[in-house]
Each structure stands twice: as C-alpha cells, then as structure tokens.
Amino acid sequence: MATAGGGAGKLKLLGAWPSPFVNRVRVALHLKGLEYENVEEDLTNKSDLLLASNPVHKKVPVLLHGDRPVSESLVIVEYLDDAFPGAGQALLPADPYERAAARFWAAYVDGKLHGMMVKAILGATEEERAAATADALAAMDTLEGAFAECSGGKEFFAGDAPGYLDVALGGFIGWLRAWDKVGGVKLLDAGRIPRLAAWADRFAALDVAKEVIPDPDHIAEFGKVLQARSAAAAAGN
Amino acid sequence: MDHHLEQQAAESEKKAVKLLGMWASPYVLQVRWALAMKGVEYEYVEEDLRSKSAQLLAYNPVHKKVPVLVYHGRPIAESQVILEFIDDAWNHRGDPILPRDPYRRAMARFWARFKQDKLSPPIWRWFTTEGEEQEAAYEAAVEQLLVLEKELAVSGKPFFGGEKVGFVDLSLSPLAYVIPIYEEIVTGGGGGGVKMVTEEKMPSLAAWMGRFLSSPAVRGHLPPLEKLRPRCQAMREAFLVSARAKVEQQQQQ
Numbered sequence A: 001m002a003t004a005g006g007g008a009g010k011l012k013l014l015g016a017w018p019s020p021f022v023n024r025v026r027v028a029l030h031l032k033g034l035e036y037e038n039v040e041e042d043l044t045n046k047s048d049l050l051l052a053s054n055p056v057h058k059k060v061p062v063l064l065h066g067d068r069p070v071s072e073s074l075v076i077v078e079y080l081d082d083a084f085p086g087a088g089q090a091l092l093p094a095d096p097y098e099r100a101a102a103r104f105w106a107a108y109v110d111g112k113l114h115g116m117m118v119k120a121i122l123g124a125t126e127e128e129r130a131a132a133t134a135d136a137l138a139a140m141d142t143l144e145g146a147f148a149e150c151s152g153g154k155e156f157f158a159g160d161a162p163g164y165l166d167v168a169l170g171g172f173i174g175w176l177r178a179w180d181k182v183g184g185v186k187l188l189d190a191g192r193i194p195r196l197a198a199w200a201d202r203f204a205a206l207d208v209a210k211e212v213i214p215d216p217d218h219i220a221e222f223g224k225v226l227q228a229r230s231a232a233a234a235a236g237n
Numbered sequence B: 001m002d003h004h005l006e007q008q009a010a011e012s013e014k015k016a017v018k019l020l021g022m023w024a025s026p027y028v029l030q031v032r033w034a035l036a037m038k039g040v041e042y043e044y045v046e047e048d049l050r051s052k053s054a055q056l057l058a059y060n061p062v063h064k065k066v067p068v069l070v071y072h073g074r075p076i077a078e079s080q081v082i083l084e085f086i087d088d089a090w091n092h093r094g095d096p097i098l099p100r101d102p103y104r105r106a107m108a109r110f111w112a113r114f115k116q117d118k119l120s121p122p123i124w125r126w127f128t129t130e131g132e133e134q135e136a137a138y139e140a141a142v143e144q145l146l147v148l149e150k151e152l153a154v155s156g157k158p159f160f161g162g163e164k165v166g167f168v169d170l171s172l173s174p175l176a177y178v179i180p181i182y183e184e185i186v187t188g189g190g191g192g193g194v195k196m197v198t199e200e201k202m203p204s205l206a207a208w209m210g211r212f213l214s215s216p217a218v219r220g221h222l223p224p225l226e227k228l229r230p231r232c233q234a235m236r237e238a239f240l241v242s243a244r245a246k247v248e249q250q251q252q253q
Helices: A020-031 A048-053 A073-083 A096-122 A126-151 A164-170 A173-182 A194-205 A207-212 A216-236 B003-016 B026-037 B054-059 B079-089 B102-128 B131-155 B167-186 B203-213 B225-252
Strands: A011-015 A037-040 A062-065 A068-071 B017-021 B043-046 B068-071 B074-077
Touching (some): A011 A020, A020 A073, A020 A164, A020 A173, A020 A207, A048 A062, A068 A073, A068 B102, A073 A164, A096 A216, A096 B074, A096 B079, A126 A194, A173 A194, A194 A207, B003 B017, B017 B026, B017 B054, B026 B079, B026 B167, B054 B068, B068 B079, B074 B079, B079 B167, B102 B131, B102 B167, B102 B225, B131 B203, B167 B203, B167 B225
Parallel strands (some): B017 B043
Antiparallel strands (some): A011 A062, B017 B068, B068 B074
8 A cells, every 4th residue: 555655655544434525535545555544533522623624514424635635525535636646556547538437427416416315304394305316316317428429438437447427426336335224215216217226336336335334224314413403403493 | 749749639628528518607617617627629519507418318318407518528527526537537648636755635625515505595695695594504514614614724725726727716616706795785886894814814815816817727717707796686585585485474374
C-alpha cells in the first residue's frame, strides 16, 4: 500500500460510518491504495478538530492532509486524484469530455438523487415522502440511462475498472440496498433498472466495498433512528 | 501562424463549439467569460426559455436548462462542469481557469460550491421576500458574504484566483453585477435603504466587484443592464404578489 506521499504529511479522514459522502471518500482512498487514519465523529457532539477544519459547513467528510483540510466529498475525491497522481488508478479519465460526463452525473447524484432520498424518509408529511419516493425512483431510471451511456457496455461507469462516478454513486450503495427496509420501496429493482442493479451487485462485491460499505441491516436500523428523531421533532412543534 | 491559416483555424473552431444560452442568465455569462479567457471562437444560440428549442431539449434532456456547450456535436451541461471542461479542453491555451496546484484546486472547487450552497439561497430569498423573512435572509446573506470577505482579505490578492480572474471569480461573478441591481430595486432606488456589500463592512469584496467588472475577459461582455433591471424588478414583484396571495388565502381559511 502506498503511504501518503506528496511531501505534505499524513492523511486523516474525519467521518461517520453511515454517511454516503464519507463512504465515497473511503472508497476512493482504498482504490488508490492510500493509507489514512480513520476518525469516527459523533455528529451529535462534533470534535473541535472537525469544527476547526470545516468551520463553514461543520460537516463530514473532512480530509486532513498534514494539517491542511479539504471538505466536500467530491472535492476530496478529485483532490486525491490531483495530489496522488501515481497512486493506484486515476479516478477521473484523461479525456476532457469523459471527465465532464463523469462530473455531470456525480453532480446529478448529489443535487437530485440524494435530496430525494432524504425527503423520502424524513419528509414532514406522507404526501411529501410519497412524492419524493416517486422522484427517487425516476432518478434511478435516469441513472440507468446514464450507466448505459457512460459504461459503453462495460462493467463500471468508468469502463473496466471503477472510477469517479462509480465512487460517487458507490458511496450510496449501502443506503440503496437497504432502501426497501428504510424507505419501503426497492430502489435497486433489477426488473426495472437491470443494468444499474447488476452494477450495484458488482460494486458491492469489490474488496473495497466489503471493507468500507456498511451492512444494509445496520443502515436500515440507523435509518429508523433518523426517522424517529425527525418524527419526534415534528411532533414537538 | 500565417494570418490566413489563423482565420481558417478560427472558423473551423467556431463550427466545433456551440453555446446554447439566454442573455439574462449569469450561468451562461460565466461560460462566455471562460471561453473569452481562452480565446475560443464559438457559435452562440439564444434560447427562448418559455419556448425551449428541440435542440436544447435534445442536448439537455435531464435539466432542460442553459447553458449547454456543444463540442463537436457532444453536449455538456451545468455551468461548473462546463467551466472545468473549458479548462481541460483548452489547457494549453491562455491562462489556467483552475489553479494547477492540487490543494489550491480543491479550495477553488470548495469556494465555487460555497457560493451555490450557502450564498445564493439567502441572497435570492432576500430579493424575493419582504418583512421579517427578508430581514432574516439579509442577515444570513451578510454572514456568508463576510466569510468570503475574510478569504479575500487574508489572501491579499486582487482576485480569488490570485493575480488573475479564475474559477472562483467566475463562479461568484453574478454578485458583481446583480447585487447592485438588487440593492437598487429592494430599496426602491430612493436611497437611505439597506445595502448588502458596502466598502465599510466588506472592503475587499467591494473592491473586487469593480476590479472584476473591468477585467479584460469581462469588460464589454455584460448583459444589457437597462434590460436586466426591469426584468429583476418584475421577478421580485411576481414573488411578492404570490406570497401575499398565499397569506390572504391562509387568513381566510
């Protein structure tokens, strides 16, 4: 395994195990064979280091390279590619157009799918949650199309090996696979989105996924805790 | 290069690069400035967003928005993605849009997202609401602007990109010309109203706004402000009317 080179010191990741954004970064670190210290934050009691490293958002993940913090999961993933060009595989492709396609779809996952998933389980009313669930299913349909476009018939969005977009959506694999328990519908329905469902199985079978991605049952439990908290907060108003 | 060959190269480039846009969109404008920075020739297509062209819907079926950059027939959407593409595709030409240093690149990407996630929403809320909601939005917007102010002040550089305009400057660019318009409209142009960016509170940002608007890539490439003002005014009024109607409805129930 490569040690954190680049002359700038050791790598430390401030994270939380259920976070799909943290999982993305951990997948990227593993794919690039980079050693790092994994720090589990208690998000109900954030550490001074976290608050000092990400004062703007106060969120995980935060990557510390030596004493320099990088925040925002996709920014971190690109940083790993830029700062460690020799390490493991390049996550972004070399071709400018393919890079743009990968970034476009990663932005779609963050801007559309993630928001819909949050509303689908934490929306205040049943109508909101149902509407968001429908949106999330439609977003998965769109991503099925994206997979066909990007993969060119190969195993991963990036081709023969996982890359940036596989990492971007792959961070969500735990949640996607747990969704029938958390959100009451199957988001990775092989009947509806066969290519994406097959990709999800392939991704989950990777060594890196087995090391990093939480068990769907743990996610389901955690999801229920979040829902209970959200319902209690709503009832208390 | 021989002038004749240069001309041929420019014409052939113009055929290869097309931008679908709308005159009032700040996101389209960012892309036009980036293309200008790289000296890229392109065909510009003005879209009527109330009646979107078949071309736009075909090139951006997911979001159906402008800007869309079409490169040798292949579309790229989302302004931040397009800006990075321009930097990648023409990285041998002109000045870099993103810094070359990995850490500074990460910071540039971080601040571009900050603008979208933390800054634009309260500014928009401030512009489209009134009363207490507007006051709260104002405070939130100022809080985030002060974060940017500190970043720029600490760097001691003329631009967020350093000595020259870069990715973050482009991403923040709507602030430079839209905020003064919003300030005029919100305070009714009568003066004595509430300004958002003042030399007093945000000296670096205030100076940056003027400097940015007179930089080579930007100067002369602004939307017609006399058309933009009434358009913004109409937007604010539409939001206020709709909000007041909702309140009346709720009171009647």
